[in-house]
Amino acid sequence: MMTDALSSGSNIPDSDIDISIIMAAFNAERYIEQAVASCLNMTGLSFEVIIVDDGSNRPLAPLIDRLTHGDPRVTVLSCQQNHGPAHARNLALQIAKGEFIAIVDSDDYVSPDRMQILIAYGRQNNADIIVDNPIEFFDSPTGRQEHVFLTGFASTQNRTINLTEFMRSGVKFGHKQCFGYLKPVIRRSTLEAGRHTYRTSLRISEDYFLIADMLRAGARMHYVAQSGYYYRKHAGSLTHRAQPAFIKHIALSETEFRNSGPPPLTSEQKRFSRRRSRIYFQMYRFEKIAYDVKHRRYIDAFWRVIKRPPDIPFQVFRGFFLVFKKALNSLRRPADKVFVAD
16 A cells, blocks of 8 residues: 555544545645635634545655644644546545545535535435535636536525436536536445445546445435536646547546446437447547657558448547637636646
8 A cells, every 4th residue: 555644644533523524635836725725714613634646746744844844733644656536535545434425526615614514414314415506716817707507597406316316417528517526525425335436447427426335335425506616627628638538537437337237327318328338439449540640650540430331420429529618718818737546
């Protein structure tokens, strides 16, 4: 186990902790101060914050100690090399003591009352997973711009989300309505009873599969129509594209999810899963083509295109979409220039 502090934890008795906040961090010096401060400013709950330094180039522990002044509610775990957010979160889950677990990314932040609202709702409704509607924002020379992630009438109503609805949202590509992007608050006893953990083969989409596994096992997911999670979009997150291997692992995980059990998926759920696998495999092949073009291996790129004729409409659409997105992002010219991987 490549960690320096796995056996440690906060000094607060288990029975007194309402929520454990888990934060995976990699080279996160630029934004982590705001992320940690927002967690420590939470109201109405007892809590602990578990930060996992996922192999940063410069260790984060000294910085965290300066920011928190040795606050006993904060624990830092340090990995010797970068493994990705799924691995980092699994390490934190091993020592978390709270009744609930919350995920906060190291370049985001939360409102002071967000966790209190979600946990109160979760307790009242016996929910295992509680989510809200994140606010996406970025700072540009013309000022801060922000908008809510989910739109439409359904986003304004408190409601439950079952596995079928969750999976349906995962194939709405081109419409940013996928529930897998929402930052969950999870009942720890449900995680432990089902032995649910993050899939360490994944570098992206890890929350999606954790929640899907839990819903399949009977967990109750509730959406609360409020916004208390602030998701930062910066220059890197606006333009960065995942490595082909990362995308391929999503497609493989979807196939594994579809073929595993019990319980078996319904025919409708299998259809959503097959579509999701197909889209991610197409995205993977597109990224391989883009890699060849970038490195001027045009013949290799040409053969990749003609080898799979059914992919051609997708590849053309994907190419035009990315060109348009790049042009739009260049007009926004966000001020931040750092990409935070975890």
